[in-house]
Amino acid sequence: MQNAPYLTPEALRLFIQSALAEDVGDGDHSSLAGVPAEARKQARLLVKDEGVLAGVALAQVIFGQVDAALTVQVQLPDGSRVKHGDVALTVEGPARSILTAERLVLNCMQRMSGIATHTAYLTSLLAGTKARLLDTRKTTPNFRICEKWAVLIGGGVNHRYGLFDMIILKDNHVDYAGGIRQAIEATHAYLKTLGRELPIVVETRTLEEVQQVLAVGGIERIMLDNMKPDTLREAVGLVGGRFPTEASGGITEHTIRAVAETGVDFISVGALTHSVKSLDLSLKAF
Structure with missing residues (x-):
């Protein structure tokens, strides 16, 4: 097991x-x-x-x-x-x-x-790159334990299991918080009141948002959402290895190799569990 x-x-x-x-x-x-x-x-x-x-x-x-x-x-x-x-x-x-x-x-x-x-x-399509394949929370209700387990068996890597074991500040969180800085700072304050440590991932939609995350820091990983390969490559260059990077959003068997070749550390694919x-x-x- x-x-x-x-x-x-x-x-x-x-x-x-x-x-x-x-x-x-x-x-x-x-x-x-x-x-x-x-x-x-x-x-x-x-x-x-x-x-x-x-x-x-x-x-x-x-x-x-x-x-x-x-x-x-x-x-x-x-x-x-x-x-x-x-x-x-x-x-x-x-x-x-x-x-x-x-x-x-x-x-x-x-x-x-x-x-x-x-x-x-999909993992075989990443051969020769450093990218690792991640699953998502796009799973069948009450069957997640089996679907996540199957990803491991197939050679993938599990992302967070649920909302409780990692904080991901996605686009809606950022918008509701009033911006990236506000979202990250509020998250640190919240964790301090709980006396807990949880990894923090921030989703970015543009190179400007990547720069905003880099200016604030204090996070575990930067998610690069729905970016074309050229933009991904530029984003990876901006990050410069300071944080791991994760590409996400609409990635298929036809595009995953080009995404991996941009130098991202992780690629998350919801289709692993919702469209097989x-x-x-x-x-x-x-």
Whole structure:
């Protein structure tokens, strides 16, 4: 399991509990009606697509939480390159429990594998540059833990997990505060009253705003939003290594290489989690 602060046993337990409550409700009546209680069976998780596999470790936890009597044998771990016909894992135990866990396992793994696959692809386009690929908070409500985890599996880097672990002063924050200086100074005052330290990132829209951030300082990173490569390159030159830089805003597979070649440290792409195609997987009895 990746070393990420949000991937705790309790967080996974609560996610699975909520997802099972949504899916199972007061009982898996199809399995309870049609499958003998004493039946013990096996199933294989089959890959019917090509990409990067993700969600295997989560599947093990799901099966175990549904029924501790289920045993899982992993054939292909998270991060494996897979093709049609591969077997990711096998599960054995009470047949009813296999069927109850099936859809949650597949829903998680299919989407996570799609995210990991796209992340790995975009990361490959950055080869030879120093840029690192970041995700965003543009995630599916109540599924963020899985989507962020999938980005890690695909070779990307997690941005902040939520509103609580990093301060990002975006355009609306700056406008509401009355300007960049006011926003940064108010943020420092706020953190002082809390007695807390949080990294501060400031979004800039123009070279003038970049210069304003540099004049104030006291931040962790400068975000360069919706800038063309030539402007990005100029902005990186202005910053001169004093702070890490992050390019964001509408970056696609067609533009990401040009963005990376401007010298930015990070590139954030919302499409990693909001616009991916799930990998085709299935669980089949044998």
